[in-house]
Amino acid sequence: MRFGIRSKDAVAVTLLTFLVVATTTMVHISQLTRVVIQEASGQAQLVAKQIYAQIGQVLTRAPGRPPLEALRRDRELRNLLESSVGYSPHLVYAFVSDGGGAALLDTRRDREGAPALEPGRLDELLGLGTIRRFSALYRSGETYETVLPMNLNGQPFATIHLGVSTTLLRKELNASVGRSLTLAVIALPLAWLAAMALAQLTLRPLRALGGELDRLRRGEFDVGASLGGGNEFQELSSQLQRLGQEMQADRTATLSEKAQLEHIVDQLEDGVIFLNTDQRILFFNRAAAAAVGRPLEQVVGTPLAEVLPQDHPLCELMAENGMGTAAPHNRTLAFPQDGTTREFLVSIVAMRDKSRAMGAAILMKDLDSIKTVQSLVSYSAKLAALGRLTSGVAHEVKNPLNAMMIHLELLKERLEAPSAEVQQSLEVIGSEIHRLDRVVQGFLRFMRPQELVLKTIDVNGLLRNLTALIEAEWQGEGIRIACELDPTLPPVGADEELLRQAFLNMLQNAGQAMPKGGTVTIRTTCHGRDVVRVDIADEGVGIARDDLERVFKLYYTTKPEGTGIGLSVAYRIVQLHDGAIEVDSELGRGTTMTVRLPAR
Ligand SMILES: Nc1ncnc2c1ncn2[C@@H]1O[C@H](COP(=O)(O)OP(=O)(O)OP(=O)(O)O)[C@@H](O)[C@H]1O
Ligand SMILES: [Mg+2]
Numbered sequence: 001m002r003f004g005i006r007s008k009d010a011v012a013v014t015l016l017t018f019l020v021v022a023t024t025t026m027v028h029i030s031q032l033t034r035v036v037i038q039e040a041s042g043q044a045q046l047v048a049k050q051i052y053a054q055i056g057q058v059l060t061r062a063p064g065r066p067p068l069e070a071l072r073r074d075r076e077l078r079n080l081l082e083s084s085v086g087y088s089p090h091l092v093y094a095f096v097s098d099g100g101g102a103a104l105l106d107t108r109r110d111r112e113g114a115p116a117l118e119p120g121r122l123d124e125l126l127g128l129g130t131i132r133r134f135s136a137l138y139r140s141g142e143t144y145e146t147v148l149p150m151n152l153n154g155q156p157f158a159t160i161h162l163g164v165s166t167t168l169l170r171k172e173l174n175a176s177v178g179r180s181l182t183l184a185v186i187a188l189p190l191a192w193l194a195a196m197a198l199a200q201l202t203l204r205p206l207r208a209l210g211g212e213l214d215r216l217r218r219g220e221f222d223v224g225a226s227l228g229g230g231n232e233f234q235e236l237s238s239q240l241q242r243l244g245q246e247m248q249a250d251r252t253a254t255l256s257e258k259a260q261l262e263h264i265v266d267q268l269e270d271g272v273i274f275l276n277t278d279q280r281i282l283f284f285n286r287a288a289a290a291a292v293g294r295p296l297e298q299v300v301g302t303p304l305a306e307v308l309p310q311d312h313p314l315c316e317l318m319a320e321n322g323m324g325t326a327a328p329h330n331r332t333l334a335f336p337q338d339g340t341t342r343e344f345l346v347s348i349v350a351m352r353d354k355s356r357a358m359g360a361a362i363l364m365k366d367l368d369s370i371k372t373v374q375s376l377v378s379y380s381a382k383l384a385a386l387g388r389l390t391s392g393v394a395h396e397v398k399n400p401l402n403a404m405m406i407h408l409e410l411l412k413e414r415l416e417a418p419s420a421e422v423q424q425s426l427e428v429i430g431s432e433i434h435r436l437d438r439v440v441q442g443f444l445r446f447m448r449p450q451e452l453v454l455k456t457i458d459v460n461g462l463l464r465n466l467t468a469l470i471e472a473e474w475q476g477e478g479i480r481i482a483c484e485l486d487p488t489l490p491p492v493g494a495d496e497e498l499l500r501q502a503f504l505n506m507l508q509n510a511g512q513a514m515p516k517g518g519t520v521t522i523r524t525t526c527h528g529r530d531v532v533r534v535d536i537a538d539e540g541v542g543i544a545r546d547d548l549e550r551v552f553k554l555y556y557t558t559k560p561e562g563t564g565i566g567l568s569v570a571y572r573i574v575q576l577h578d579g580a581i582e583v584d585s586e587l588g589r590g591t592t593m594t595v596r597l598p599a600r
Contacts, residue, residue, distance in 0.1 A: 006199040013195030014188060021184040030130040032176050033137060036169055040090040041122045044146035044162040047084045047091065051160045052148055054080050055096070059152070067152060071096060072104045081107050084162075089172065092143060093163040099156050120144045122164050137173065142166040212240060221248035271344070271364035277357050279304050279318060291344055291364045293337045312336070314346065314362065323350055323360050332367065343367040394444045401437050408433065442565035452495040452576060456600055459492055459499075459532055460485040463522055466503055470511070478517025485524045490599040492532050494577050502573040505566035506536045506593045512559065513540025513591060532599050537592040543585040551583055 054077050062070040071077060081094045085107045095106035097116045106112045122144040125133055136142065148160040212223040224240030262283065265272050271288035273296075275281060280303050284296045292308060299307045308315050313333040321327060327348040334341035345365040351358040408430055415422065467481050474481070510520045518539035525533045543551060550556045552571040557564030574581045578598050585591035 006196065006203055009199035009202070010192055010195040013198070014192045017191035017195075018188060021187045025180050025184050026130075028180050029173075029177050030134065032173060032180075033130070033134055034126065036173050037122065037125050037133070037137075040164050040169055041126070041146060043088060043090065044122060044164055045148075047088060047094070048146055048148035048160045048162055051077070051080060051084070051094070051096070052150060055150060055158065055160075067157065068098050068104060071158065074105075078105055081105060090164045090168045091162055092165040092168070093161075095161050097159045097161060099158065101159075104158065116159075116161060119163070122146050137166050137170055139166065209236070209240075216240075216244060216247065219251070221245065221251075269366070269369070271362075271366075273304070273362040273364075274351075274359060275304060275323075275362070276359040277323065279323070279360075281307065282359065287366075288362075288364060291335060291342075291366065293335065317346060317348065318362075323357060327360065345370075390443065394440050397440050398437070401433060401440065405430075405433050405437075438563055442563040442569075452498070454493045455496055456491045457494045457496055457499060458489075459534060459597070460487075460489055460524055462496065462500060463503060463524065463534070466500060466507065467522065470504075470507055474511055477511070479511050479514055480517075480519045482519050482521045483523075484521065486526055489524050489526050489532055490529060492577070492597045493600040494597065495573075498573045498576070502570035502595070503534070503536070505570045506595075509566060510536055510538035510540065510591070510593075513538050513542075515541075518590075526599065527596075530599055532597045534595045534597075535592055536595075537590060539590040542587040542589055542591055543583065544587055548583055548585060552581070 055071060058070055058074045058077055059067055077096075081096070085091045085094050093107045093111075095103045095108070095111065095116065097103050101116050103112050103114060103116055119142075120136075123146070125136055125144060128136065143163045143165050146162045146164065149156060150158045150160065152158075216223050221244040223244040224237045224242075262285075265283070266285045268285055269287055271291035272283075272285045273281060273288045274283040281296060281300050283300070289296045292312070292314065294307075296307070304318060305315050313335060317328050317331060317333065327350050329347045331346050332343055333346050334343050343366075345367055347363045349361045349363065351360060408426065412418075412426055415426075418426065463485065464483070467483060471481055507520065507522075514520075520539075521535070521537045523535040523537070525535075527533055547558075552567050553564070554568040555564040556568075571581055574595055574597070580596045582594045582596075583591065584594065
């Protein structure tokens with residue numbers, strides 16, 4: 001059984017009270033004993049003196065008679081002895097002995113003539129220590145004497161003996177001792193009650209403190225203000241308030257850091273699951289939920305082995321040595337997903353703080369996406385190689401084209417008066433050679449190996465330059481340019497020449513879509529400091545819904561003079577910059593091309 005502070009307090013106070021009461025009772029009883037003995041002794045002395053006086057009178061009344069004989073025969077003296085014993089509460093006998101110690105007159109008749117016994121003296125009891133005196137009194141059946149010797153003519157002649165019984169003394173003492181003990185017995189439960197009440201009173205602030213600490217544990221940080229308890233608790237109360245404020249600030253900071261961290265981890269392409277030492281899920285990101293093929297929101301705090309089927313490769317890997325120091329690293333595992341499997345590269349990182357295990361992090365890399373990236377890389381490498389090859393071939397085509405052009409002009413000059421049919425054929429050959437030339441040029445542009453020269457580019461500035469260039473050309477055609485450029489636009493990392501080419505192609509398309517003139521609006525906006533957005537909107541002919549998909553395809557054109565290369569080049573350039581391009585259009589109302597580029 002454990003005692004609380006309240007019980008301990010009460011026991012201590014009660015013990016103290018007991019000690020005080022016991023000591024004072026002992027002192028009191030000791031005093032009482034002394035007083036009772038003193039009183040008895042005083043009374044006995046008084047009686048002895050009366051007897052002494054009576055003996056004196058006897059001797060004077062009978063001069064000439066042997067004094068001892070006179071005493072033995074004196075009836076008054078005998079009466080005095082007997083009445084003294086009869087009236088005294090303590091005396092049990094009285095006798096007068098002769099010089100030899102034999103009893104002359106004795107209230108106990110049978111003892112007369114017999115030699116007197118010599119019990120202890122009553123006044124000697126007063127000289128004893130408390131305990132010995134007390135035990136002498138409580139030894140049953142003891143008798144102590146008060147004696148008064150008498151001289152006659154300077155010689156010891158007789159002795160008066162008065163016997164005081166301890167049994168009688170005790171009877172008197174017991175009444176007083178009984179009262180003292182009763183008081184002591186009453187004092188103890190009273191002391192207990194008082195101590196409990198006192199403890200209750202002193203513990204109240206402590207209990208209030210406990211309550212405040214409980215609130216603090218529950219996350220209620222406005223603690224300490226309600227703590228009463230006087231000056232002693234004032235300092236404690238303000239310390240508690242400070243502690244609450246500090247904990248609140250810490251909690252806020254931790255939560256915001258945690259939220260930031262969770263946000264960052266959530267953005268990762270790799271799946272991450274944090275487990276505690278019991279392999280319970282603490283945190284996971286979206287990629288992890290996608291990897292294991294089930295939502296994990298509901299299972300935070302549940303052991304991983306209960307969330308996934310027993311035969312899931314991740315469970316088997318954890319069972320192997322998940323939390324150990326030699327945790328598995330870069331294992332290729334096939335996770336079941338919608339009836340098929342998907343390969344992941346899985347590593348488990350054990351987390352430790354000094355030598356203490358804190359848990360583990362499971363990292364899952366989607367091998368399929370790595371393969372896609374790898375194939376993309378090899379694809380663009382192939383494309384670059386193909387580009388170099390085709391530009392060589394195109395060169396070989398361009399040179400003969402040039403030669404054909406020159407020779408066609410020469411032929412025209414040499415034929416002095418060609419017939420109308422010949423003239424027409426020459427024109428057709430000429431325009432087809434031109435067309436071929438344009439196609440080859442466009443093809444060259446599209447296939448040019450794109451090695452980006454990235455610089456920090458101010459997109460607003462680049463668009464302003466382009467506008468200045470184009471405006472002059474468009475003035476005659478009734479086309480106006482309206483610029484709505486966001487001055488807070490962050491810069492982008494881009495190849496300036498390529499980016500200019502992409503926007504130029506889109507602007508040219510916008511102008512060409514408005515044969516009757518109109519306004520081209522160039523608008524820049526930034527999206528959350530991460531993305532720069534450029535809209536090029538015209539009021540032209542628009543694009544039919546079914547054709548929207550085709551506009552970025554190479555060689556798709558609806559224009560008689562078009563090559564269908566402009567937008568596909570723009571698309572490729574934007575893609576090379578990790579951006580995106582979209583088209584939104586309505587027939588007869590206009591088209592908006594939207595480009596999004598990552599801000600630097
Ligand atoms: N702003 C626009 N408004 C209407 N249609 C458009 C617009 N931009 C593009 N298109 C359509 O998309 C097609 C493809 O455009 P793209 O720029 O690739 O080729 P093009 O302009 O026809 O030829 P070029 O190679 O000379 O640019 C256009 O022929 C046109 O039909
Ligand atoms: Mg075009």
